Amino acid sequence: MIQYTIRRIFLSIPVVFGILLVTFVLARSIPGDPCKAILGEKATVDVCERFTREHGLDKPIPVQFGIYMRDILSGDFGESIRFSRPVTTILIERLPLTIELGLIALVLSVVVGIPMGIISAVRRNSSVDVATMVGANIGVSMPVYWLGLMLAYVFALLLKDTPFWLPPSGRLSAGVVAVPFYEVWGLEVLPETLIFNFFEFFANMYILNSLITFDWEVFRDATKHMILPALALATIPLAIVARMTRSSMLEVLRQDYVRTARAKGVKERLVVLKHAFRNALLPIVTIIGLQLGTLFAGAVLTESIFGLAGVGRMLFEAITARDFPIVQAFTVVIAIGYVFANLLVDISYVFIDPRVRLD
Amino acid sequence: MSSVPELTPSKTDQDYSSNSLWRLTLRRIFRQRSAKIGGIILIFLVLVAIFAPVLAPFDPEQVLIGVEDVKKRESPCIHLLGCPEDRPQHIMGTDGNVRDVFSRVIYGSRVSLFIGFSTVGFAIIVGTVLGLLSGYFGGWSENVIMRSMDVLLAFPSLLLAIAIVSVLGPGLQNALLAIAIVSIPIYARVVRASVLSVKQQEFVSASRALGASDSRIMFVRILPNAFPPLVVQGTLGIAAAILSAAALSFLGLGAQPPTPEWGTMLGSERNQVFTAPHLVFIPGVAIMITVLAFNLLGDGLRDALDPRLSQEGE
Numbered sequence: 001m002i003q004y005t006i007r008r009i010f011l012s013i014p015v016v017f018g019i020l021l022v023t024f025v026l027a028r029s030i031p032g033d034p035c036k037a038i039l040g041e042k043a044t045v046d047v048c049e050r051f052t053r054e055h056g057l058d059k060p061i062p063v064q065f066g067i068y069m070r071d072i073l074s075g076d077f078g079e080s081i082r083f084s085r086p087v088t089t090i091l092i093e094r095l096p097l098t099i100e101l102g103l104i105a106l107v108l109s110v111v112v113g114i115p116m117g118i119i120s121a122v123r124r125n126s127s128v129d130v131a132t133m134v135g136a137n138i139g140v141s142m143p144v145y146w147l148g149l150m151l152a153y154v155f156a157l158l159l160k161d162t163p164f165w166l167p168p169s170g171r172l173s174a175g176v177v178a179v180p181f182y183e184v185w186g187l188e189v190l191p192e193t194l195i196f197n198f199f200e201f202f203a204n205m206y207i208l209n210s211l212i213t214f215d216w217e218v219f220r221d222a223t224k225h226m227i228l229p230a231l232a233l234a235t236i237p238l239a240i241v242a243r244m245t246r247s248s249m250l251e252v253l254r255q256d257y258v259r260t261a262r263a264k265g266v267k268e269r270l271v272v273l274k275h276a277f278r279n280a281l282l283p284i285v286t287i288i289g290l291q292l293g294t295l296f297a298g299a300v301l302t303e304s305i306f307g308l309a310g311v312g313r314m315l316f317e318a319i320t321a322r323d324f325p326i327v328q329a330f331t332v333v334i335a336i337g338y339v340f341a342n343l344l345v346d347i348s349y350v351f352i353d354p355r356v357r358l359d
Numbered sequence: 360m361s362s363v364p365e366l367t368p369s370k371t372d373q374d375y376s377s378n379s380l381w382r383l384t385l386r387r388i389f390r391q392r393s394a395k396i397g398g399i400i401l402i403f404l405v406l407v408a409i410f411a412p413v414l415a416p417f418d419p420e421q422v423l424i425g426v427e428d429v430k431k432r433e434s435p436c437i438h439l440l441g442c443p444e445d446r447p448q449h450i451m452g453t454d455g456n457v458r459d460v461f462s463r464v465i466y467g468s469r470v471s472l473f474i475g476f477s478t479v480g481f482a483i484i485v486g487t488v489l490g491l492l493s494g495y496f497g498g499w500s501e502n503v504i505m506r507s508m509d510v511l512l513a514f515p516s517l518l519l520a521i522a523i524v525s526v527l528g529p530g531l532q533n534a535l536l537a538i539a540i541v542s543i544p545i546y547a548r549v550v551r552a553s554v555l556s557v558k559q560q561e562f563v564s565a566s567r568a569l570g571a572s573d574s575r576i577m578f579v580r581i582l583p584n585a586f587p588p589l590v591v592q593g594t595l596g597i598a599a600a601i602l603s604a605a606a607l608s609f610l611g612l613g614a615q616p617p618t619p620e621w622g623t624m625l626g627s628e629r630n631q632v633f634t635a636p637h638l639v640f641i642p643g644v645a646i647m648i649t650v651l652a653f654n655l656l657g658d659g660l661r662d663a664l665d666p667r668l669s670q671e672g673e
């Protein structure tokens with residue numbers, strides 16, 4: 001098990017290296033002179049020469065790649081051109097929101113999608129099944145941003161002055177402040193230290209932060225703001241999970257051991273949930289792992305619709321503003337996160353299905 | 360000796376193109392309800408695209424100021440449904456530049472279908488060649504090709520497409536190229552899997568024994584086995600490509616105004632969702648219907664052509 005995990009991590013290294021290489025090449029090919037982009041159009045030749053020398057941009061490309069690798073391995077992503085602040089700090093501010101949003105959407109799609117798929121499979125060809133599958137087909141065909149805008153229209157405008165009203169943008173209402181948990185708990189941490197960054201990271205997940213500090217007002221407000229974006233983001237993964245659950249369950253329900261279980265008089269609920277579902281889980285988990293990519297891509301669109309300052313929106317803005325330290329860092333973090341999430345999925349196979357041998 | 364390799368291939372070729380096989384396959388496809396529905400919607404869309412100049416009451420890029428007495432972002436007006444006769448008829452209203460939305464939606468079907476077919480066509484051609492080479496020759500070429508594909512797959516596809524477009528510069532053509540590049544790995548994998556499954560079979564060995572060249576074995580003997588999964592994947596891929604292209608256009612990286620592209624139309628009016636919701640609603644529905652058609656058709660094709668991957672679990 002441990003051996004397999006270690007070997008898989010080693011096998012991921014070439015892919016991670018490839019990701020770094022592609023990001024490096026892409027960031028270096030973004031048109032425009034980095035000196036002029038950072039110091040402004042009026043930068044003189046002398047100033048630009050010094051800038052180029054200082055940033056190692058006069059060195060051969062392979063050497064530049066080496067410097068870039070060294071910096072990234074030591075956790076130094078450089079400084080944002082637009083904000084003149086360390087990229088790591090920006091990442092700590094922005095990533096928690098995207099993770100929170102993505103997790104809620106993922107949980108929503110799993111918690112709703114799996115039962116829908118199971119019911120569809122068990123009651124095959126019933127009206128519930130047909131409705132679920134029609135819904136799932138429409139769900140995967142919907143543009144995320146369109147759904148987001150429509151949800152905002154319905155819940156923020158049409159349902160205004162009703163209890164169902166939901167805010168169309170932002171993370172918290174005006175006047176509501178999320179106090180970081182370390183301040184509530186009276187922990188003294190020096191800014192800019194590793195511990196501080198670590199604490200900040202979790203404190204920036206407002207829902208989690210308000211939960212652990214029992215601040216129900218912030219919790220309610222933050223959750224309310226998260227419902228629409230999470231719904232929009234969850235639709236496609238939900239539809240895919242429901243479809244995969246249904247087809248995987250149908251496959252398993254035809255197996256002999258299911259018939260045996262029924263024949264020995266096991267209750268139908270147990271047959272479905274214990275005998276069938278457990279064995280149908282493998283493809284479902286695989287597809288859930290693959291949805292992380294959809295979630296990250298969807299985050300770019302959802303965050304820009306709902307005015308959320310997360311990684312997705314930041315990355316998009318950075319690309320259009322040619323802020324390549326941010327582009328590089330964010331792309332690397334997202335891609336590596338994706339690789340490792342799928343690694344976790346592979347490892348989870350052993351726990352889900354003991355028949356899977358990892359060698 | 361030379362006559363032997365000539366005879367055998369022609370016989371097999373005939374088998375592939377035989378009428379009964381085609382008819383059988385078609386019958387199997389049309390037995391699928393989802394393929395039928397998807398196919399009908401698609402035929403409708405293709406007809407709309409072909410007859411766009413006849414169906415559209417206005418030029419999609421024509422600004423109607425001075426032509427008619429209409430204001431910008433007017434709500435839909437259909438005379439049959441009680442809209443006053445003195446108001447000019449615009450069944451889907453007008454947009455922020457006082458253009459007829461209905462005409463733009465109709466012409467948009469041309470753009471979307473073109474996007475779908477051209478990107479997937481390009482990706483299939485490149486992916487097929489890469490998949491064939493890596494599956495057939497194996498060794499280092501396989502390693503290099505498939506590991507590069509792994510790297511491409513490691514990026515969420517829309518993000519990679521955004522990054523590529525930012526390097527190439529915004530525009531429909533570059534967006535198409537970006538989407539095509541990020542979808543290559545899927546086709547390379549599909550073709551490689553098919554190659555690996557048949558490469559050791561007797562008919563391939565027989566072909567080789569008869570002196571067929573590597574390229575002939577690859578393209579004439581092995582490749583047809585990859586057609587069913589390629590067609591299925593390609594159809595579903597068109598749906599994905601149309602969605603991605605619309606997303607890029609929505610973000611301002613794809614088709615540029617005044618091109619009547621649904622994603623661009625949605626993107627340029629997104630801030631008006633509270634005041635003129637029809638300008639956001641209509642292009643979105645158009646995208647959804649088109650993508651749905653390809654998804655349904657793809658699902659149906661999969662169930663008909665590739666029972667192993669069936670969603671029905673049969």
